[in-house]
Amino acid sequence: MKTRFAPSPTGYLHIGGARTALFNYVYAKHNGGKFVLRIEDTDFERSEKKFEDDIIESLKWLSIVPDNEIIFQSERLDIYRSYIDKLLKEGKAYYCFCSKELIEEDRNKLIAENKKPMYIGRCRELKLNEALLGTPHVIRFKVDRSPGAVTGFKDLIRKQNISVSNNEIDDFVLVREDGIPTYNLAVVIDDALTEITHIIRGDDHVSNTPKQIMLYNALGFNVPEFAHVSMILGSDGKRLSKRHGATSVNQYKQEGFLPEALVNYLIRLGWSHGNDEIFSIEELIQYFDLKNISKSAAIFNTEKLLWLNSHYIKSKDPFVLIDSINDISGDLESPLNINIKTASLVDSLKSRVKTLVELRQKLDFFVNKTIDYKKDILSEFNFNENDLLFLKSFKEFVDKLEDGIFNCGSIDLNNETDKENILETLKNSIESIKNEFNGFLSKNNWTMKEKAMIIRLAFVGEKVSPPIYEIIFALGKERCVQRIDKFYDYIINIKR
RNA sequence: GGCCCCAUAGUCUAGCGGUUAGGACGUUGCCCUCUCACGGCAGUAACACGGGUUCGAAUCCCGUUGGGGCUGCCA
Numbered sequence: 001m002k003t004r005f006a007p008s009p010t011g012y013l014h015i016g017g018a019r020t021a022l023f024n025y026v027y028a029k030h031n032g033g034k035f036v037l038r039i040e041d042t043d044f045e046r047s048e049k050k051f052e053d054d055i056i057e058s059l060k061w062l063s064i065v066p067d068n069e070i071i072f073q074s075e076r077l078d079i080y081r082s083y084i085d086k087l088l089k090e091g092k093a094y095y096c097f098c099s100k101e102l103i104e105e106d107r108n109k110l111i112a113e114n115k116k117p118m119y120i121g122r123c124r125e126l127k128l129n130e131a132l133l134g135t136p137h138v139i140r141f142k143v144d145r146s147p148g149a150v151t152g153f154k155d156l157i158r159k160q161n162i163s164v165s166n167n168e169i170d171d172f173v174l175v176r177e178d179g180i181p182t183y184n185l186a187v188v189i190d191d192a193l194t195e196i197t198h199i200i201r202g203d204d205h206v207s208n209t210p211k212q213i214m215l216y217n218a219l220g221f222n223v224p225e226f227a228h229v230s231m232i233l234g235s236d237g238k239r240l241s242k243r244h245g246a247t248s249v250n251q252y253k254q255e256g257f258l259p260e261a262l263v264n265y266l267i268r269l270g271w272s273h274g275n276d277e278i279f280s281i282e283e284l285i286q287y288f289d290l291k292n293i294s295k296s297a298a299i300f301n302t303e304k305l306l307w308l309n310s311h312y313i314k315s316k317d318p319f320v321l322i323d324s325i326n327d328i329s330g331d332l333e334s335p336l337n338i339n340i341k342t343a344s345l346v347d348s349l350k351s352r353v354k355t356l357v358e359l360r361q362k363l364d365f366f367v368n369k370t371i372d373y374k375k376d377i378l379s380e381f382n383f384n385e386n387d388l389l390f391l392k393s394f395k396e397f398v399d400k401l402e403d404g405i406f407n408c409g410s411i412d413l414n415n416e417t418d419k420e421n422i423l424e425t426l427k428n429s430i431e432s433i434k435n436e437f438n439g440f441l442s443k444n445n446w447t448m449k450e451k452a453m454i455i456r457l458a459f460v461g462e463k464v465s466p467p468i469y470e471i472i473f474a475l476g477k478e479r480c481v482q483r484i485d486k487f488y489d490y491i492i493n494i495k496r
Numbered sequence: 497g498g499c500c501c502c503a504u505a506g507u508c509u510a511g512c513g514g515u516u517a518g519g520a521c522g523u524u525g526c527c528c529u530c531u532c533a534c535g536g537c538a539g540u541a542a543c544a545c546g547g548g549u550u551c552g553a554a555u556c557c558c559g560u561u562g563g564g565g566c567u568g569c570c571a
Contacts, residue, residue, distance in 0.1 A: 008571045043570055100569075116498055117567075138569055158501075168499055168567090176569040183571045207500060207566040230502075230564080237563065265508095268520090272509055275519040294502095294509075297564055301507045304521040314534075352533040452530030464532040 001033030004196050005059075005066075006187065008040040009051035012248035013058035015300070016202065016232045016240060019266040023229060024200045025064045026267070026281070026288040036194055037066035040187070041074045042180050058249035062259045063281055071194070073186050080181040083189050083219055084139060084174065092218045093174055096123040097137045118170040139175035141184075143214065151210040156198075156227035156290050164210045172211055188212050192221035200227045200290070203297070227290050230270060230297040240300055254328055256355030258316070261309035269298045278311065310354040318343040321350060325360050333360065334367065340408045341474045342366070344426050348466040365460045366474055371483065373461050373490050383491045387454055390446070394455065395484040397440045398477060405432050406476050426473075433469045458487035 005021040007013065013021075028035040037059070041047040056070070087093035096119075098106075107117040124142065126132075143166055152163025174185040181189075191199060206228050216223045234244035246252055252262055264279055271294070273279070273287045313321065322342060326335045336342050345366055346359065353359040365371050408425050441448060448468075456465045459480065465471060472480055 006571085010571075040571060046570070096569095103569090111497085114497070140569095155501095162500070164499070170567085173569050178569080180569085182569065187571085202565090203501075204565055205571085208571090228501085233564075235507085239564075268508065270508085272519095275510065277508095277520050296502050298509090299507060301521070304508065307521055310534095349533090351535090448530045450530090456531060462531090465530095466532090468530060 001028065001031045001198070002036060002194070002196050003028040003033065003198050003200060004036040004038055004191065004194070005064075006038040006040050006190075006201075007055050008043060008046075009048060009055060010043060010046040011051055012250055013055045014240075014247055015249060015252070015262075015266065017055075018058065018062060018064075018249050018262070019232065019269065020201055020229055021059060021064050022062070022263060022266055022284075023271070023288075023293070024198075026284045027198065027200060027290065029285040030288045033197070034067040035064075036068045036071070036196065038071040038190060038194075039073065040183065041072060042183065042186055044074075044180070047074075054248070054250055058253075061253060062249065062263055068194075071190065073190065076186075076190070077180070079193070080186060080189055084181070084185070087141070087174070087218060088139065090218075091142065093139050093141050094124055094171075095126070095128060095133070095137045096140045096171075096173075097126070097132060097135055098122055099136075116168070121171060124171065136177050138173045138177055140171040141174050141211070141214065141218070143169050143171050151213055153209055153213055153223070153226050155206070156225055157229060157293050158295055162206060162209070164207075169210055169214075184208060184211050185215065188215040188219065188221070191224060192216065192219065196224055198225045198227065200229060203228050203230045227293070229293060230295060232269060233297050233299045235299060235301075237299060244300065245302065256325075256328065256357035256359070257305070257309050258312045258324070258356070260312045261305060264308050264312075265305045269300070270294045278308075306354045310351075313350050313353065313356070313359070316350065318346040318350065321346050321356070321359065325356050328356060329360060336360075336363065336367065340422055340426060341476070343422065344430070344470060345466060345474045347426075348470050352466070365462070365465070369479075370486070371461045373457075373487065375494075377461065377463060378457065378491070378494065381453070381457070383454070383494075387491070388488065390451065390454065391458070391484055391488050393444065394440075394451075395481055395488075397437070398472065398480045398484065401433070401436060401472075401477060403477065405429050405436075406473065430469050430473050433472050437469060437472070459483050 003024040005017075005024050007017050007021075025035045027033075037056075039052055039055070041052070059065070084093065088095075098119075103119065106120050106122075110117045110120075119140065123140070145166065149166040150163050151166055151169070152161050154161050172184060173182050175181050209226055209228075213223055215221075232240050234240045236244075240247055246255060249262065253259075260280070263281060263284075264277075267279060267284055267288075268277065271288070272292050276287075279287070316324075319338065322336050322338055329335060342363070345363060349359055349362050353362060406429070408422070408429060438448075441451065452468055453463070455468055456463070456471075459465070459468075459471050459475060475483070
């Protein structure tokens with residue numbers, strides 16, 4: 001049992017491609033089989049190394065790992081040659097010397113007559129000679145034209161036979177003028193030679209399948225099973241394209257999505273397992289079956305992807321999140337320091353964001369040395385003398401907090417037990433701050449509700465933030481005091 | 497145009513001849529609450545249409561409509 005994913009490196013790994021790769025991967029693993037990656041780079045005009053790298057990298061990021069050494073079709077040209085010779089010798093393929101212009105003329109004529117634009121078979125029975133072979137030519141497949149001939153196959157997803165009259169199938173080109181085999185020939189030879197048993201691919205290949213089946217038969221290969229997965233559509237029901245937003249896997253990574261979320265989303269787009277929504281890759285391998293793949297096309301819905309992403313972000317260890325954020329931060333952002341203070345904020349922020357990018361952004365108040373207060377936000381509040389008095393005594397309170405509360409000692413982050421202890425230490429510190437702060441409030445007959453906002457504004461400059469105690473802990477005494485001072489001056493200024 | 501495929505809420509889907517048509521995202525309301533989230537509870541919304549078959553159809557058949565794919569010396 002063996003499946004494959006065979007992208008052409010003419011673009012970045014597309015989410016549609018990622019989904020078929022995923023289907024192939026989990027299906028193979030579910031059945032204890034192998035999953036093969038093959039790069040179909042026979043189109044030298046459009047293939048690029050950077051796309052090849054992107055595809056391999058993106059698959060790896062998604063944890064879709066092939067079992068083989070990656071196969072490159074461009075390195076297998078000799079192999080294809082021998083099979084072409086065989087077809088030629090057996091009269092199953094023929095040389096065609098018609099120029100592109102001539103073909104174009106034929107086409108236009110047929111279209112004008114309201115007929116299907118197919119090759120008219122001018123060279124089908126041509127007598128060959130040396131001189132002729134020296135001129136430009138392609139090699140075409142000689143489709144069986146006997147009356148009533150039909151080619152079909154059973155599709156594993158549609159669970160029915162799909163067949164087409166041979167009259168609908170052109171004498172398609174097997175080898176181009178430059179001697180490079182076309183897609184239909186190369187796939188068949190490679191799939192057969194690598195003994196692929198199940199071909200799971202996009203819907204857009206259904207009409208190629210009969211051609212390929214003819215080739216399997218002509219070359220004496222066993223015909224594999226076929227499963228055609230419906231396509232992913234954009235929000236307007238049209239084929240997914242750049243105007244629908246991100247389409248490449250790497251783009252999603254850069255936008256702060258977790259691979260688990262993308263995998264989970266992609267698999268659920270067209271596949272189901274009862275009412276279940278959340279799947280780890282291990283669970284997918286356990287449950288996945290072609291039986292439960294939907295036949296109809298699915299519209300890509302970013303909202304649901306965001307929900308899954310927030311779900312996985314919430315479940316992550318803060319240190320892992322810090323790594324992931326640093327992994328995608330650009331040159332403009334300074335990398336996050338890996339320490340307990342950052343982790344404490346990340347841990348608190350992770351249930352408030354939907355992407356890593358958003359998470360990084362919400363950390364700005366902490367990462368940046370100082371903050372700038374925004375007039376449009378602060379002008380919504382009417383601060384008075386009492387607020388100034390509060391700030392004064394609050395500053396005093398913070399200043400008197402024991403240094404030990406903020407000091408968590410040095411921790412070796414590579415040490416797992418240390419890492420475990422971190423959370424405990426963290427909890428204790430925040431608990432201490434909470435107790436001290438509540439004592440401070442009740443001593444003065446103040447409540448959290450009435451004082452939280454002014455503190456939040458002073459420390460973060462925004463109306464939304466993580467809980468107050470956690471901010472105090474993360475910021476540390478010195479910066480807290482600085483910000484209270486700055487805020488005090490700021491509101492005195494606007495009062496004037 | 498021709499050929500092939502598809503059709504349950506805004507979206508992803510469960511359903512496989514008898515269900516109050518189930519779940520999830522979204523959305524709305526409430527609870528929790530130092531803000532925002534998270535979480536909890538409740539609500540909202542669907543079988544494209546028309547014919548058959550059958551005691552009975554979202555489920556089977558045919559047609560209509562709508563959508564997608566292919567129609568390359570791209571894959």
